[in-house]
Amino acid sequence: MSAPRVAVIQFPGVNCEAETVRALGRAGLAGEVFRWTRPARELGGYQAYVLPGGFSWQDRVRAGALAAKDALMETLAGEAGARGKPVLGICNGAQVLVEAGLVPGGDGVALALATNRMGGRSGYFARWIHVRVERSACVFTRDLPEGTVLPLPVAHGEGRFTSGSRGRMAALLDAGQVPLRYADAGGGIATTFPEDPNGSELGAAAVCNAAGNVLGMMPHPERAFELGQLSRCIPGEWAVRRERASETGTAAGEPGPGLLLFDGLRHHLEGA
Amino acid sequence: MSGRAGLREVQAWIRLRADDPAAVSALTVARRSLAAGRGLESLRRFRLFELRGKLPARAELEDLLHRSSQFYNPHKEECVVREGPGEPAPVQPDERIVLVFDRGGERRAAAERWWAHVTGEPIEVREGVVWALRFAPGVDAAAAAADLAVLRGQAHGLLCNPHAQEHRLSGAEVALPWLTPDPAPERGSAS
Secondary structure (H helix, E strand, O other): OOOOEEEEEEOOOEOOHHHHHHHHHHOOOEEEEEEOOOOHHHHHHOOEEEEOOEOHHHHOOOOOOOHHHOHHHHHHHHHHHOOOOOEEEEOHHHHHHHHHOOOOOOOOOOOEEEEOOOOOOOOOEEEEEEEEEOOOOOOOOOOOOOOOEEEEEEEEOEEEEEOOOOOHHHHHHHOOOOOEEEEOOOOOEOOOOOOOOOOOHHHEEEEEOOOOOEEEEOOOHHHOOEHHHOOOOOOOHHHHHHHHHHHOOOOOOOEOOOHHHHHHHHHHHHHO | OOOOOOOEEEEEEEEEOOOOHHHHHHHHHHHHHOHHHOOEEEEEEEEEEEEEEOOOOHHHHHHHHHHOOOOOOOOOEEEEEEOOOOOOOOOOOOOEEEEEEEOOOOEOHHHHHHHHHHHOOOOEEEEEEEEEEEEOOOOOHHHHHHHHHEOOEOOEOOOEOOOOEEEEEEOOOOOOOOOOOOOOOOOOOOO
16 A cells, blocks of 8 residues: 655745655655645645745745735645644644645734744744643544653744633633644643743643644644654653663664654544 | 833835836736726835834934935935824825734834944834835726735736735825834823
């Protein structure tokens, strides 16, 4: 049986498409870069989609705002909605999904990924952080036990999930649409910078739609799909695994925490 | 123009000397993807600073803005200072104006620190983005500008995401102050 095909959609300014294809490959999926110049109807030939990180259209107007209006996104909304195909937006990809209204879904645009709030500093921020898996029907995380802690890198200037509607983020959390939250290494929810790297409401690191097949997340799992990619500053279980693998010279090939999300996609597609 | 005694507000309108990629892209997307953008003939973008405090006279003010990279790069941008509502903003009479700024994020702390370091005067500096939209004759320009201003869905809105940003609409006669909230009344003053 051939591996499921996954389109990695490349808008101009995207810069994480190559490592995203590699991460999909490690999970047993056939990732393929799909440039924005191709006809939108060709998206129908894929089983899933990833909007990778970067700076689509140079973040002109607002991060993700222009790509969200592209004809590819209308087709993607149809594939995700009527056909229930999975879509993963990573960092800038999450910004595109939010600006297009695919995350959290429903009627219109309901959220923003706003400028980081970091208490006394501003701008772009990059760091290894931890996320905790929450109860959710999200196809990318539902194989993982609630409370699982994953070290992943973040790198963004606009990553703060927020809503102009009071109580909206809490309602999403209650509905299982916040599958990842920023945490400390022990799994406690992060409430302060830098464990919560952007001031996101409720420490939300990712938000999905009600059906769980469209996920927008700010951390980069494709930068942590092998143990050898992990920072030496990370404490805990994953650091022990990395050290053991380093001693035997196998860290580059051992699965990392980010791979678990791509594994979740493969499991979903195999069962579909 | 003036809040408390001795304080005044000025605007600095900054625009690229060359074609602005953000405005060109936004114009293309609005025309192609949004019904309210079909009649859009031109779209220009400015960065708008508002300064409040004990500010020097125009020549010195312009020199301070020119000297610091906190405000603009004179090699690729130009700056128009506006000292009062009677002075025209650098927009055309037939343009509709949309101001967008991050909710709670419009203050520019680094610029304020630089100003205090150089002049010894504490001031408030705020920044937003101004879009100047000109529509074809026959288009209800005010309604179309309002529709393009606020992002509501795939087919409506572009310039401001209301979940994190604020917007203000205007004709060519732009308020001053526009971005800066009214100052708190002085103690003992009448309401």
